[in-house]
Amino acid sequence: MTMSAEKSYDLRDSGVLRFPEGFVWGAATAAYQIEGAARDDGRGPSIWDTFSRTPGKVYSGHTGDVACDHYHRYPEDVAIMRDLGLAAYRFSISWPRLQPDGSGPVNPRGLDFYDRLVDELLGAGITPIVTLYHWDLPQTLEDLGGWTNRETAAHFADYAAIAHGRLGDRVETWTTLNEPWCSAFLGYASGIHAPGLAEPALGFAATHHLLLGHGLAVQALRASGATKVGITLNLAPVLGDDVAATELVDGLQNRIFLDPVLRGEYPADVVERARRFTDWSFVRDGDLETISRPIDLLGVNYYHPQTVAARTGEPANPVYPGSEGIAFGLADAPKTAMGWPVQPFGLTDLLLRLSRDYPGTPLIITENGAAYDDVVEDGEVHDVGRLSYLDGHLRAAHAAIEGGADLRGYLVWSLLDNFEWAEGYRKRFGVVHVDYGTQRRTPKDSALWYSKVVRRNGL
Numbered sequence: 515m516t517m518s519a520e521k522s523y524d525l526r527d528s529g530v531l532r533f534p535e536g537f538v539w540g541a542a543t544a545a546y547q548i549e550g551a552a553r554d555d556g557r558g559p560s561i562w563d564t565f566s567r568t569p570g571k572v573y574s575g576h577t578g579d580v581a582c583d584h585y586h587r588y589p590e591d592v593a594i595m596r597d598l599g600l601a602a603y604r605f606s607i608s609w610p611r612l613q614p615d616g617s618g619p620v621n622p623r624g625l626d627f628y629d630r631l632v633d634e635l636l637g638a639g640i641t642p643i644v645t646l647y648h649w650d651l652p653q654t655l656e657d658l659g660g661w662t663n664r665e666t667a668a669h670f671a672d673y674a675a676i677a678h679g680r681l682g683d684r685v686e687t688w689t690t691l692n693e694p695w696c697s698a699f700l701g702y703a704s705g706i707h708a709p710g711l712a713e714p715a716l717g718f719a720a721t722h723h724l725l726l727g728h729g730l731a732v733q734a735l736r737a738s739g740a741t742k743v744g745i746t747l748n749l750a751p752v753l754g755d756d757v758a759a760t761e762l763v764d765g766l767q768n769r770i771f772l773d774p775v776l777r778g779e780y781p782a783d784v785v786e787r788a789r790r791f792t793d794w795s796f797v798r799d800g801d802l803e804t805i806s807r808p809i810d811l812l813g814v815n816y817y818h819p820q821t822v823a824a825r826t827g828e829p830a831n832p833v834y835p836g837s838e839g840i841a842f843g844l845a846d847a848p849k850t851a852m853g854w855p856v857q858p859f860g861l862t863d864l865l866l867r868l869s870r871d872y873p874g875t876p877l878i879i880t881e882n883g884a885a886y887d888d889v890v891e892d893g894e895v896h897d898v899g900r901l902s903y904l905d906g907h908l909r910a911a912h913a914a915i916e917g918g919a920d921l922r923g924y925l926v927w928s929l930l931d932n933f934e935w936a937e938g939y940r941k942r943f944g945v946v947h948v949d950y951g952t953q954r955r956t957p958k959d960s961a962l963w964y965s966k967v968v969r970r971n972g973l
């Protein structure tokens with residue numbers, strides 16, 4: 515992935531909103547959401563294999579056992595990306611496919627799959643961008659405490675070195691974690707995601723060990739020769755008139771990850787507010803130095819802002835420990851099928867804020883997209899809502915670039931309809947429709963439109 519250092523450019527050309535030369539256009543997916551083959555070729559169980567089999571946790575008992583069968587159909591999916599003209603593909607490696615127990619023996623057939631996938635991508639002229647952890651922790655490690663156990667961080671670094679050792683000669687861009695906020699606060703603080711624990715104290719401990727794992731993995735990747743290393747965070751502007759409410763939510767959503775990684779410290783207000791849940795004793799000398807090892811890019815997953823207000827008597831939102839008296843989800847805007855507001859301006863605000871508050875780290879939008887209820891009509895999917903969402907957010911990204919944000923690329927979420935975690939397969943984020951009964955892929959109108967944007971490098 516070329517990381518153009520060029521900053522001054524004319525972005526308006528005959529009415530077309532052009533993006534900078536070398537801007538990276540692509541799509542993103544994740545292993546558990548698309549691969550299937552959950553028991554094939556030596557893959558071990560992950561916490562999502564366990565969680566999705568736990569009654570009541572995932573819509574209609576859906577699992578990732580088959581998903582989009584990408585494990586077997588990846589040549590077809592790569593060909594679709596090639597035909598769309600995509601320059602990059604962000605995918606995650608399944609840790610339990612490489613190390614079935616999360617540590618110790620390596621599964622050669624697991625490594626072989628990613629070897630084949632990377633070679634298929636390169637053969638199609640598509641740059642691979644790897645996510646090392648997209649939530650599918652090996653169950654064996656969860657049985658030992660998972661991300662509440664400090665040792666998991668060290669195992670993660672060992673796994674990172676194994677992956678880079680095999681693929682680093684062909685994969686230049688590596689991100690360690692995808693959305694550690696979700697892993698910690700959906701998985702350990704509120705029980706909404708795997709492993710399904712619901713104790714605020716565990717959410718904070720998991721946060722720290724995830725970040726420690728990131729830092730140790732950065733060290734391991736560098737030692738293995740990696741030159742472009744980053745992390746992907748799900749970030750959101752927090753909107754509302756009540757300063758105390760917006761500051762609390764901004765701290766728990768954004769600054770609790772941004773500050774350790776980019777400033778080498780936890781935000782003091784977050785530390786103090788969290789003392790009712792944790793004494794932070796899991797933080798040891800030297801950890802913050804490890805966590806803040808320099809990175810080359812920050813992956814930004816943006817979907818919508820958070821709009822909050824003070825409301826007396828409101829119970830705490832379990833994913834934001836300590837948020838009693840704060841009401842959430844107050845945006846007055848059109849909604850996607852997830853009930854998320856469509857507010858592209860939030861992306862401009864976010865990118866400019868990152869450039870202002872955390873300067874010097876190139877940004878790439880690693881996920882942006884929308885779920886809508888799609889219907890296949892005569893072999894086509896006229897997903898006007900998604901196309902409009904993407905158009906608006908690309909214009910918002912363009913505005914941020916014009917405002918000085920060092921944005922290097924955009925990866926649409928997602929290439930394929932896929933297993934949408936607790937929502938199972940009922941929520942479709944793909945620009946390519948998947949018929950789960952036949953595994954037939956159908957590029958939606960949004961994919962055809964996106965292909966034109968990519969080829970024009972603009973709107």
Ligand SMILES: N#[N+]C[C@@H]1[C@@H](O)[C@H](O)[C@@H](O)[C@@H]2O[C@H]12
Pocket residue numbers: 544547692693748815881927934935943
């Ligand atoms: N929900 N939702 C859609 C999407 C999810 O499918 C991805 O796996 C996550 O990285 C992020 O939450 C965003």
